[in-house]
Amino acid sequence: MAAQALAVAASHDGYSAIAFPFFGAERRGAPVLAFTRFGQERLRVRTQVYEPHYVVVLDESLIDTVDVLAGLRPGGLVVVNTTRSPDRLVLSKKAKSATVDATSIALEYTKQAAVNTAMLGAFAKASGLITIEGVEAGIMEVFGRRLSKEIADRNVAAARAAYEATRLGEADSGRVYPKASKWLPTAQELPPGLATPTLETPFGRVGVGSSTSNRTGGWRVEKPILDDAKCTNCLLCWFYCPDSSIVRGPKIVEIHYDYCKGCGVCAAVCVPKAIHMEREVEEEVRA
Amino acid sequence: MIEARTATAGERHMVTGDYAAAWGAMVSRPQVIAAYPITPQTMIIEHLAEFLAAGKLDAEMMRVESEHSAMSAVVAAEATGVRTYTATSSQGLALMHEPLFISPPMHLPIVMSVVNRTVASPLGIWVEHNDTMPQRDTGWMQVYVEDAQEALDMVLQAYRVAENPSVELPMMIGMDAFLVSHTIESVDLISQEAADKFLPPFKPVHAYLDPERPLVVGAAAPPEYIQEVRWETDLRMRRAAEFLEETDREFGRTFGRTYGGAFETYRLEDADAALMTLGTVTSTAREVVDRLRGQGERVGLIKLRSFRPFPADRLQDATAHLKAFGVYDRAVSYGVGGPSYIEARNALYDTTTMPILGFLAGLGGRDVTPQDVELMFKKTLGAVGRGRRASGVHWIGTRGVSP
Numbered sequence: 001m002a003a004q005a006l007a008v009a010a011s012h013d014g015y016s017a018i019a020f021p022f023f024g025a026e027r028r029g030a031p032v033l034a035f036t037r038f039g040q041e042r043l044r045v046r047t048q049v050y051e052p053h054y055v056v057v058l059d060e061s062l063i064d065t066v067d068v069l070a071g072l073r074p075g076g077l078v079v080v081n082t083t084r085s086p087d088r089l090v091l092s093k094k095a096k097s098a099t100v101d102a103t104s105i106a107l108e109y110t111k112q113a114a115v116n117t118a119m120l121g122a123f124a125k126a127s128g129l130i131t132i133e134g135v136e137a138g139i140m141e142v143f144g145r146r147l148s149k150e151i152a153d154r155n156v157a158a159a160r161a162a163y164e165a166t167r168l169g170e171a172d173s174g175r176v177y178p179k180a181s182k183w184l185p186t187a188q189e190l191p192p193g194l195a196t197p198t199l200e201t202p203f204g205r206v207g208v209g210s211s212t213s214n215r216t217g218g219w220r221v222e223k224p225i226l227d228d229a230k231c232t233n234c235l236l237c238w239f240y241c242p243d244s245s246i247v248r249g250p251k252i253v254e255i256h257y258d259y260c261k262g263c264g265v266c267a268a269v270c271v272p273k274a275i276h277m278e279r280e281v282e283e284e285v286r287a
Numbered sequence: 288m289i290e291a292r293t294a295t296a297g298e299r300h301m302v303t304g305d306y307a308a309a310w311g312a313m314v315s316r317p318q319v320i321a322a323y324p325i326t327p328q329t330m331i332i333e334h335l336a337e338f339l340a341a342g343k344l345d346a347e348m349m350r351v352e353s354e355h356s357a358m359s360a361v362v363a364a365e366a367t368g369v370r371t372y373t374a375t376s377s378q379g380l381a382l383m384h385e386p387l388f389i390s391p392p393m394h395l396p397i398v399m400s401v402v403n404r405t406v407a408s409p410l411g412i413w414v415e416h417n418d419t420m421p422q423r424d425t426g427w428m429q430v431y432v433e434d435a436q437e438a439l440d441m442v443l444q445a446y447r448v449a450e451n452p453s454v455e456l457p458m459m460i461g462m463d464a465f466l467v468s469h470t471i472e473s474v475d476l477i478s479q480e481a482a483d484k485f486l487p488p489f490k491p492v493h494a495y496l497d498p499e500r501p502l503v504v505g506a507a508a509p510p511e512y513i514q515e516v517r518w519e520t521d522l523r524m525r526r527a528a529e530f531l532e533e534t535d536r537e538f539g540r541t542f543g544r545t546y547g548g549a550f551e552t553y554r555l556e557d558a559d560a561a562l563m564t565l566g567t568v569t570s571t572a573r574e575v576v577d578r579l580r581g582q583g584e585r586v587g588l589i590k591l592r593s594f595r596p597f598p599a600d601r602l603q604d605a606t607a608h609l610k611a612f613g614v615y616d617r618a619v620s621y622g623v624g625g626p627s628y629i630e631a632r633n634a635l636y637d638t639t640t641m642p643i644l645g646f647l648a649g650l651g652g653r654d655v656t657p658q659d660v661e662l663m664f665k666k667t668l669g670a671v672g673r674g675r676r677a678s679g680v681h682w683i684g685t686r687g688v689s690p
Contacts, residue, residue, distance in 0.1 A: 004471040008301040011473055017301070020470035023412060046434075046466055046570045047654045141301065142471075186687025194409050 002116030003034030009138030086169030098126035121159030311442030368495025391426025396449030413652020558587030
């Protein structure tokens with residue numbers, strides 16, 4: 001939706017603009033790709049963007065696994081949601097950077113960790129291509145129409161706050177990524193009918209059991225914390241956890257964080273209030 | 288698409304292709320809508336429900352339990368003499384396959400937007416034309432669009448063509464999953480007033496519900512009757528091409544944009560080699576044509592819009608001067624090649640001996656990049672002067688397979 005709102009913002013500011021998402025089997029919080037093109041002339045190429053002038057990263061933890069600068073054009077700019085200053089980012093190469101703590105801003109203004117609208121404000125500031133009024137128009141159009149004016153207003157406030165808070169600098173190089181990150185067999189190598197047994201590839205496991213290597217805990221914004229002393233081992237949390245992230249122990253339960261999405265169901269059902277949710281800070285290793 | 292030169296009849300807004308299709312349906316004033324949600328078509332139905340709730344749309348919107356029921360419902364509704372609309376995608380269209388055959392012989396001009404999505408297996412939600420192409424022989428007309436504006440405009444045009452008393456065939460409008468359905472872009476949202484001027488109320492001629500004039504419709508028929516029905520349906524499909532052209536010209540006079548009817552040509556006049564594309568790849572191909580022209584290559588483009596009726600005669604004329612022809616498809620007829628490649632070869636067999644190459648790319652929603660399209664042009668140019676033996680099917684961008 002943010003890519004769409006950006007296209008509306010660009011249109012508001014007089015550009016011709018187009019945007020589309022690349023969907024996988026996503027849920028809120030899961031990594032997605034979305035593309036926006038805007039310019040003075042009519043836009044015709046209707047493909048994914050492989051060589052962007054700007055990259056906007058909504059979740060800093062993605063930097064651990066994805067070279068977000070892979071296609072960035074020379075002189076391009078990366079905008080990252082992080083508590084770090086722009087000069088403290090370490091990426092695959094040196095690049096102009098801008099940072100903002102969009103998660104805190106989103107939580108403050110929208111009471112949710114949906115950071116996309118705040119990041120639009122950050123993009124407007126960092127790029128200088130789009131006015132904050134354009135961003136406002138984009139959010140009102142895209143979010144206001146689908147959700148409500150009240151929700152759109154709160155998102156506009158978040159975008160404006162992020163616009164003010166965005167800092168510019170230069171990211172450092174030094175982060176190294178594997179050359180290829182995806183198993184891409186030839187037509188001849190492909191298991192017939194895609195009936196895939198457990199295969200260990202240079203890019204990780206595929207087939208049976210492969211989902212365990214996808215540590216989906218990175219989608220989390222808040223994490224559940226267990227107070228051992230209060231746990232009665234009633235197992236309600238174990239029963240309700242949709243991701244099998246609660247493990248039974250001899251006396252009390254244990255929380256495993258590799259796949260925990262931080263949904264908070266365990267905390268909600270805990271009768272003795274032994275589990276509470278806490279905002280996770282970026283310094284912790286996620287994903 | 289040819290850019291609007293006259294004043295727009297509505298307001299410009301940034302909307303998705305699904306929204307544009309829903310808007311086109313709304314201003315066409317269908318009286319019955321029946322549809323079942325499926326990604327990436329769902330937003331069309333959601334937006335129609337919003338228009339209905341806002342009082343902008345006055346229609347009976349039926350909630351049905353499947354796509355089979357959706358098609359059966361609009362068939363029955365259309366047979367009572369009202370304008371109907373539905374939309375689907377992929378597996379949903381496959382499930383509709385059986386009732387799709389009902390309406391063409393019965394003269395029921397239903398209009399349906401189909402967001403083209405790959406049909407399992409493997410399961411996917413991205414663009415492929417293997418949902419609509421296999422519906423080729425059901426008697427439905429099929430048009431493919433390039434962007435959101437065309438997805439809207441074509442709904443209005445579809446009713447005009449479909450309801451023409453010389454045609455009276457249903458039409459499906461294919462729009463690429465995500466690349467049109469979920470892409471937001473600037474669209475002229477045609478006003479109800481302007482739409483009404485272009486598309487008059489539906490006046491059913493043959494089948495309608497009137498207690499004063501009872502009719503048997505959809506009856507069983509023994510062999511003494513069916514073959515004549517088939518011939519008559521075939522005749523109407525052959526006639527439809529002409530009305531597709533006429534309707535597009537009429538649309539242009541009203542709204543200031545035309546799409547070329549059954550196909551549009553781009554820099555074709557003095558071309559040695561040309562590529563025929565359909566769907567969103569066309570937009571990318573226009574850019575590639577300009578780039579190659581800049582390098583001195585005499586290349587052109589045909590944007591195929593109508594797959595059924597297939598514009599064979601016009602295609603013969605348009606390609607008469609070419610020395611090689613490439614045809615791009617986003618679906619494969621296993622063991623043969625792309626469906627529109629097969630059609631083009633058939634259409635041009637009598638009039639040319641130039642090589643005709645088939646290109647398959649972007650299956651399952653894989654991106655078709657300018658480099659991919661450029662390779663198609665280079666291969667077509669490379670076949671110039673080599674005769675029919677240079678024809679063949681090429682899989683572009685397939686790992687382990689030489690293109």
